[in-house]
Amino acid sequence: xxxxxxxxxxxxPKWSNALLPFLIINALGVPPFILVVAVFALxxxxxxxxxMPTQPVEYSHTLHAGELGIDCRYCHNTVExxxxxxxxxxxxxxNCHSAVASKxxxxxxxxxxxxxxxxxPIIWRKVHDLPDYAYFSHAAHVNKGVSCVECHDRVDRMxxxxxxxxxSMGWCLTCHRDPAPNLRPREEVTxxxxxxxxxxxxxxEFRQELKDQYDIDLSPRDKDQNMTGRRxxxxxxxxxxxxxxxxxxxxxxxxxxxxxxxxxR
Ligand code: HEC
Ligand code: HEC
Ligand code: HEC
Ligand code: HEC
Ligand code: HEC
Numbered sequence: 001x002x003x004x005x006x007x008x009x010x011x012x013p014k015w016s017n018a019l020l021p022f023l024i025i026n027a028l029g030v031p032p033f034i035l036v037v038a039v040f041a042l043x044x045x046x047x048x049x050x051x052m053p054t055q056p057v058e059y060s061h062t063l064h065a066g067e068l069g070i071d072c073r074y075c076h077n078t079v080e081x082x083x084x085x086x087x088x089x090x091x092x093x094x095n096c097h098s099a100v101a102s103k104x105x106x107x108x109x110x111x112x113x114x115x116x117x118x119x120x121p122i123i124w125r126k127v128h129d130l131p132d133y134a135y136f137s138h139a140a141h142v143n144k145g146v147s148c149v150e151c152h153d154r155v156d157r158m159x160x161x162x163x164x165x166x167x168s169m170g171w172c173l174t175c176h177r178d179p180a181p182n183l184r185p186r187e188e189v190t191x192x193x194x195x196x197x198x199x200x201x202x203x204x205e206f207r208q209e210l211k212d213q214y215d216i217d218l219s220p221r222d223k224d225q226n227m228t229g230r231r232x233x234x235x236x237x238x239x240x241x242x243x244x245x246x247x248x249x250x251x252x253x254x255x256x257x258x259x260x261x262x263x264x265r
Contacts (some may be wrong), residue, residue, distance in 0.1 A: 052162035053125040057111050066156040072148060072190040079148075083137040087124055090115040127161050128152075134169070135265050144249050145183040149192040150175070156192050169263075176257035180242030181235050185214045186249070195233040200224060203231075216244050 064070050073079060075088035093112050102108045115122045130136055142148075148155065153164035165171055175182050188194045198206055203224055210216040218240055233241075245251070256262060 048163050049166055050162055051127060052160055053127060055125055055160065056122055058108050060159045061155050061161060062157055062159050072155075079138045079142050081139055083139065085138050090122055127163055128167065130167060133264055135263050142189050143186055144251060145186045145189065145245050146175075146179070147182075147184055147189045147192065147194065150182045154192055172263065173258065177254060179251060179257070180246060181238040183238075183242040183245045183249075183251075185210075185216070185245070187214075195238070197230050197232060199230050200227040203227070210241070216241055 065072060075092055076085040077088075078084060078086040090112060094116050097109055097112055098116075111122060114120075141151075151165055151167075152161075155161060184194055195206070207218050207220065210218055218237060
């Protein structure tokens with residue numbers, strides 16, 4: 001599976017790059033342009049979902065981001081300032097691993113130690129890869145309250161990272177047309193469990209925090225009075241929060257969000 005995926009991802013964009021001049025010529029809004037969009041929007045590529053290359057080190061996000069609770073930005077420290085999310089250098093690992101060994105199997109850290117001693121970087125294999133003609137920016141999303149979890153799913157529960165979403169144009173546009181249910185306070189973007197699996201008391205506290213810290217109102221639900229189990233925020237509640245954030249963060253209007261030149265520049 002992994003090899004097949006890798007093949008597709010590199011061959012496909014080459015011929016589709018040839019479409020770009022066509023795209024620009026037609027960018028004035030003539031009918032063939034609409035045809036192109038219709039054809040491509042209706043055929044999302046799904047071949048890369050689940051793509052999970054084997055990495056040179058058995059590094060686990062479940063352990064580091066989940067159990068140890070290290071914030072994503074400790075390692076991916078450019079997500080708020082740049083298009084790309086930096087992959088950490090060996091030195092970041094050594095901040096801990098010059099002192100912390102693996103209890104289960106010391107060999108697992110051998111490639112990290114070797115990289116540190118030789119100065120040769122660890123060659124991590126890229127999981128996500130958009131074609132070059134599509135413009136993407138982490139900072140643009142993260143600073144407007146779009147969490148990593150909306151695009152990468154629960155990385156804090158992945159032993160090996162895989163691609164969770166298609167990253168097709170149709171997928172991008174679905175959110176761009178209606179971002180409200182996908183927004184959260186920007187301070188919470190790396191809290192992947194935000195708004196999830198809450199008991200009645202935790203919900204009460206959550207509402208209060210929304211109000212106190214972010215000045216967001218969330219209407220109470222009568223049903224919650226007698227709630228015994230746990231629940232996630234509903235999509236209606238996400239929308240209610242999101243609508244307030246759209247105003248606060250001045251999220252751009254739908255014409256900009258759908259415009260070809262927003263993502264193809
Ligand atoms: C201790 C450092 C560290 C922390 C903390 C960390 N990561 Fe990573 N992350 C890495 C390393 C190293 C890689 C490259 C190896 C791999 O893919 O597993 C990576 C890869 C990734 C990738 C795949 C990148 C690609 O190649 O496309 C994603 C997505 C990702 N991390 C998201 C997250 C999220 C979300 C969090 C917070 C919940 C997080 N990471 C926390 C070190 C870290
Ligand atoms: C904030 C501290 C911290 C940082 C930063 C950190 N680790 Fe770890 N790592 C730990 C701890 C704690 C353990 C668990 C050790 C144990 O008890 O076995 C661990 C375990 C591991 C293991 C062994 C897993 C196992 O199954 O035994 C590997 C491999 C590893 N880390 C790789 C990395 C890599 C690669 C990086 C940099 C991208 C990194 N770590 C960054 C704290 C850290
Ligand atoms: C709106 C969707 C979206 C959000 C939100 C998002 N990512 Fe990504 N991420 C992507 C896409 C798309 C790529 C592939 C980019 C490319 O190939 O140019 C990517 C790639 C990455 C990579 C590989 C390096 C790179 O930039 O290509 C890492 C690491 C990563 N993301 C981590 C994160 C972390 C951590 C967060 C949250 C702080 C996050 N991402 C939020 C969509 C997203
Ligand atoms: C879960 C929702 C979501 C997904 C998925 C998503 N976006 Fe966005 N995108 C947003 C929001 C919200 C903004 C912020 C608009 C603003 O600045 O007001 C944004 C802004 C942008 C911008 C504008 C940056 C600028 O110039 O200000 C680009 C470019 C972009 N997205 C590209 C993409 C691409 C490409 C994909 C798919 C690979 C994607 N987005 C997927 C929600 C999303
Ligand atoms: C929100 C971001 C976004 C917007 C807006 C957008 N695109 Fe795209 N487009 C993408 C991404 C991402 C890809 C790459 C999809 C992939 O790799 O599967 C893409 C791919 C394409 C392709 C290559 C064929 C394909 O599907 O792989 C064409 C042609 C294209 N877009 C035309 C357009 C036109 C015309 C518009 C304006 C109506 C437009 N796009 C608006 C993000 C966007």
